[in-house]
Amino acid sequence: MKRFSISKKFGFLSLALALASPAAARADCGPEALGVSRVIEIDRAHGAAVGLQTYPRTLDLNDHEVVLTFDDGPADTTERVLSALAKECARATFFIIGQNAENMPGMVKRTAAEGHSIAHHSYSHPAKTLRLMSEAAAKADIDKGIAAVTKAAGGTAAPFFRFPGFADTPELVADLLARGYTVFGSDLWASDWSQMTPKAELDLVLSRLEKTGKGIVLFHDSQSITAQMLPDFLRELKKRGYKLVHIVPGDGPTPIAEAGPGWTSTTEPIIAKTLSKYTGGKDKAATQPQAPAPANGDHTH
Numbered sequence: 001m002k003r004f005s006i007s008k009k010f011g012f013l014s015l016a017l018a019l020a021s022p023a024a025a026r027a028d029c030g031p032e033a034l035g036v037s038r039v040i041e042i043d044r045a046h047g048a049a050v051g052l053q054t055y056p057r058t059l060d061l062n063d064h065e066v067v068l069t070f071d072d073g074p075a076d077t078t079e080r081v082l083s084a085l086a087k088e089c090a091r092a093t094f095f096i097i098g099q100n101a102e103n104m105p106g107m108v109k110r111t112a113a114e115g116h117s118i119a120h121h122s123y124s125h126p127a128k129t130l131r132l133m134s135e136a137a138a139k140a141d142i143d144k145g146i147a148a149v150t151k152a153a154g155g156t157a158a159p160f161f162r163f164p165g166f167a168d169t170p171e172l173v174a175d176l177l178a179r180g181y182t183v184f185g186s187d188l189w190a191s192d193w194s195q196m197t198p199k200a201e202l203d204l205v206l207s208r209l210e211k212t213g214k215g216i217v218l219f220h221d222s223q224s225i226t227a228q229m230l231p232d233f234l235r236e237l238k239k240r241g242y243k244l245v246h247i248v249p250g251d252g253p254t255p256i257a258e259a260g261p262g263w264t265s266t267t268e269p270i271i272a273k274t275l276s277k278y279t280g281g282k283d284k285a286a287t288q289p290q291a292p293a294p295a296n297g298d299h300t301h
């Protein structure tokens with residue numbers, strides 16, 4: 001009986017702790033907050049490669065549904081991003097660099113504790129991308145990243161992966177899918193690696209969202225302009241009737257929508273351009289048919 005009362009006490013204590021920290025923000029969330037309108041389970045047994053900017057399919061979202069994703073953290077700016085999300089009871093997915101997770105494990109833990117999905121983005125985020133590494137070296141970097149992020153998160157992370165710079169290879173994608181990882185591209189991005197004001201980023205990403213009507217949005221929590229504009233962006237989503245969808249690992253099946261006819265990759269011409277400085281223009285991607293270059297000199301991170 002004594003054991004029972006101790007475990008009861010501990011149960012109460014952990015409940016009290018759980019209510020004390022991340023939920024402090026949750027308590028303020030009334031109907032005015034953006035919140036999460038639904039949760040989509042991503043099949044952890046059967047991987048897929050989604051995100052129309054890179055793959056001819058994406059998550060089957062309803063009109064005005066948005067999935068928020070943040071890459072390249074944790075960084076000094078991540079705290080501000082987390083606070084903005086907490087204030088709106090919003091949930092996002094963080095594609096974390098293994099090296100950064102080792103440097104700031106506390107921030108990874110906090111991100112997980114606040115209900116966000118913890119996902120992977122390689123260990124070293126190599127400038128020349130995983131595509132230009134040997135397959136063995138690329139796989140080692142991916143796995144080292146997964147191990148570092150999982151450890152920092154406290155033992156569990158989602159089987160979600162995003163290639164740095166979207167520079168995948170068929171072999172690496174096949175390997176990840178076979179292991180139950182879902183590979184995420186994006187449906188639109190905020191171009192937050194470009195030099196602009198937070199207001200310019202806000203206007204740009206909102207105009208892109210109004211055009212696509214829905215989708216997986218890519219931001220970088222490592223970018224100060226994104227941290228600065230995020231509160232306004234979340235307010236604007238609420239005002240314009242957008243609904244937030246949170247993605248979590250589950251037993252699926254993952255809801256997938258195939259791209260229409262005439263689909264082309266947005267990222268491949270950009271990758272080709274980025275990589276040509278390493279390959280002297282001889283990379284296989286550089287010889288693929290070029291889609292129209294996106295506006296404002298985009299390159300991807």
Ligand SMILES: [Zn+2]
Binds near residue numbers: 071
């Ligand atoms: Zn990145």
